[in-house]
Amino acid sequence: MKLTLKVWRQKGHNDKGSLVEYQAKDVSPDMSFLEMLDVVNEGLIKKGEDAIAFDSDCREGICGMCSLVINGKPHGPELGTATCQLHMRTFSDGDTIVVEPFRARAFPPVKDLAVDRSSFDRIMQAGGYVSVNTGNAPEANANLISHHTAEKAMDAAACIGCGACVAACPNASAMLFVAAKVSQYALLPQGQPERAKRAMAMREAMDDEGFGNCSNEYACEAACPKDIKVENIARLNREHLRAMICSDE
Ligand code: SF4
Ligand code: FES
Known part of the structure; x- marks a missing residue:
């Protein structure tokens, strides 16, 4: 699969932040959403760019650390599914996916997609x-x-x-x-x-x-x-x- 990602990048609490476009190539439908972001980050690191910051821990739907708003929905389009258990087969080849952090006054931004909960x-x-x-x-x-x-x-x-x-x-x-x-x-x-x-x-x-x-x-x-x-x-x-x-x- 080949996807276009529009990812919220924000250097820190006082930075205004904006959506930045990335191309995700060779995405396997069996990857989780976080594994897909890992691959995008590997590409960014290879190019000497700053990796996208996001939270995760167990990656099994247990810990509650993953926290992305995907196409406007917290944890994405699948009902009863945490971001770490959302698979790329939920999307179609050529899709554009908007990825933002959880937004709330009581969850101040830390960096990019990570917020302080x-x-x-x-x-x-x-x-x-x-x-x-x-x-x-x-x-x-x-x-x-x-x-x-x-x-x-x-x-x-x-x-x-x-x-x-x-x-x-x-x-x-x-x-x-x-x-x-x-x-x-x-x-x-x-x-x-x-x-x-x-x-x-x-x-x-x-x-x-x-x-x-x-x-x-x-x-x-x-x-x-x-x-x-x-x-x-x-x-x-x-x-x-x-x-x-x-x-x-
Ligand atoms: S969405 Fe709210 S109620 Fe549901 S698991 Fe997360 S914190 Fe708990
Ligand atoms: S990383 Fe633990 S619930 Fe998603």
């Missing part, structure tokens, strides 16, 4: 954990949890913290991310002791970081590579209201 880390530090010492693993049937509830909690826990929901949202809201993190604990017995404190602290941290609020666009759910559902946002709102009315800590 440490705002998510600070939201997690505010309450996205269980701080009680649970000791050794308990007997499996000691805490009875219905299959339906366990499935809902595990579905929420599938969030990889990539930030595509923020990039897709016209308000740059992080509600789907926070909702997933609050839900995975709120649904399970282990999450009950800090339930109210967690919902309050994570929502407050989200607002402090400059993320917008939810206006029911559903763009987050469509962009999410892990199919996190907006019903979690409704749960987050209920958890927050519950925490304001009856704080349990």
Whole structure:
């Protein structure tokens, strides 16, 4: 395959940035999108030019590091697929592909396609954990949890913290991310002791970081590579209201 890439290049936070055109030749349909960028970068390095900066780590859809807006869509055109698992066979020979970073005030640019998503880390530090010492693993049937509830909690826990929901949202809201993190604990017995404190602290941290609020666009759910559902946002709102009315800590 031969492709034309229009890639966002930006030297740093204070640089204006612009789209720069590159030709990608001999692209295998079996390459992932990131492998295709690796090949383009090898060509740039050979010519003594600056390689395109972009984030990745696991390249298996697990870590949430990859973060490209491809043809206007966070993680590209395939539903439920992270950029690292998007294959070039999704595109056609001769296509022009526009590649941009996740854009949001709370994700300041670092370089080219890489943005700083440490705002998510600070939201997690505010309450996205269980701080009680649970000791050794308990007997499996000691805490009875219905299959339906366990499935809902595990579905929420599938969030990889990539930030595509923020990039897709016209308000740059992080509600789907926070909702997933609050839900995975709120649904399970282990999450009950800090339930109210967690919902309050994570929502407050989200607002402090400059993320917008939810206006029911559903763009987050469509962009999410892990199919996190907006019903979690409704749960987050209920958890927050519950925490304001009856704080349990
Ligand atoms: S909710 Fe989905 S899109 Fe948002 S951070 Fe989690 S995995 Fe990424
Ligand atoms: S590189 Fe880890 S999810 Fe894409």
